[in-house]
Amino acid sequence: MEPAKPTEISSRTLPFTDQWSPMLAIPAPVCRLENFLGAERADALLEYVISRRADFSAGTVLDPLSGQASHKGRDSLVLPVTSEVFSRHLADCLPLVQEVLGHRASLTRSLTVLTAHGEGGHYGVHTDATRVRDVSTAVSAVYYLHRRPRGFGGGQLRLFDTTVHDGTVRPADSYRTVEPEHDTIVFFPAGAFHEVIPSTCPSGQFADHRFTLTTWISGEAAATTPSDQPRIWQWLARAADHTRPVDGFAGDHDGATPAVLPPAHPATRLAVPGTVR
Numbered sequence: 583m584e585p586a587k588p589t590e591i592s593s594r595t596l597p598f599t600d601q602w603s604p605m606l607a608i609p610a611p612v613c614r615l616e617n618f619l620g621a622e623r624a625d626a627l628l629e630y631v632i633s634r635r636a637d638f639s640a641g642t643v644l645d646p647l648s649g650q651a652s653h654k655g656r657d658s659l660v661l662p663v664t665s666e667v668f669s670r671h672l673a674d675c676l677p678l679v680q681e682v683l684g685h686r687a688s689l690t691r692s693l694t695v696l697t698a699h700g701e702g703g704h705y706g707v708h709t710d711a712t713r714v715r716d717v718s719t720a721v722s723a724v725y726y727l728h729r730r731p732r733g734f735g736g737g738q739l740r741l742f743d744t745t746v747h748d749g750t751v752r753p754a755d756s757y758r759t760v761e762p763e764h765d766t767i768v769f770f771p772a773g774a775f776h777e778v779i780p781s782t783c784p785s786g787q788f789a790d791h792r793f794t795l796t797t798w799i800s801g802e803a804a805a806t807t808p809s810d811q812p813r814i815w816q817w818l819a820r821a822a823d824h825t826r827p828v829d830g831f832a833g834d835h836d837g838a839t840p841a842v843l844p845p846a847h848p849a850t851r852l853a854v855p856g857t858v859r
């Protein structure tokens with residue numbers, strides 16, 4: 583049979599107009615790595631997290647205007663930690679992550695907390711601007727851990743798109759969903775709006791919670807040349823502007839302490855596909 587000839591849709595059906603003003607909706611760049619620590623070490627870390635149960639406390643949010651910490655819109659347990667090995671892995675994958683995220687600034691410091699979400703655990707829509715000096719260049723990294731079979735439901739991470747329309751940049755209602763899969767890590771711009779939707783934990787046991795090792799990675803000080811960053815990063819930073827603490831960054835509201843990220847090690851850094859190591 584002959585293929586049908588295309589039919590022109592007449593401009594009576596689809597008229598021309600000079601009132602044409604579509605809205606740009608851009609997904610936040612995300613880089614996801616599976617099997618990040620490997621089965622054995624991920625299980626060892628999970629056992630460690632469970633063993634620290636008594637040391638977790640309620641996580642806070644910071645009001646950017648008043649500088650006050652509160653529990654508004656958040657029900658998570660947190661425990662600040664540092665780990666040389668985890669930091670080295672982060673440093674070794676940053677060249678690849680930066681390539682995927684279209685990120686150009688230098689990243690030298692990190693803040694890390696363990697988190698646990700149980701029955702009703704959630705973290706309302708926010709940016710991570712309160713965790714870093716310069717949200718236009720900082721990266722958030724969330725490493726997920728949980729028992730198998732999974733003892734919790736829900737708890738997905740939603741990463742909101744950004745709309746750019748008539749010179750205004752704002753977070754969109756649309757989003758991408760990240761499943762909190764054991765031994766996977768996601769990286770995304772710290773200025774992207776995101777939320778953790780409520781989790782359930784039918785057993786009520788701490789060991790069945792949704793666990794993360796959450797890290798905020800940034801440079802030393804405010805970037806002097808943010809225009810080096812691709813446009814999407816600049817838009818994200820503009821949309822996140824009102825979430826920056828007006829008094830600037832004055833230490834972490836959950837007690838995380840800054841650690842220096844080593845440079846990527848030539849022998850262990852992840853290769854960027856398509857380049858010579």
Ligand SMILES: O=C(O)CCC(=O)C(=O)O
Pocket residue numbers: 697705710724738739776777778794796
């Ligand atoms: O747990 C997650 O998936 C995200 C956590 C988060 O957004 C945060 O701790 O700032």
Ligand SMILES: [Fe+2]
Pocket residue numbers: 708709710722776
């Ligand atoms: Fe966050």
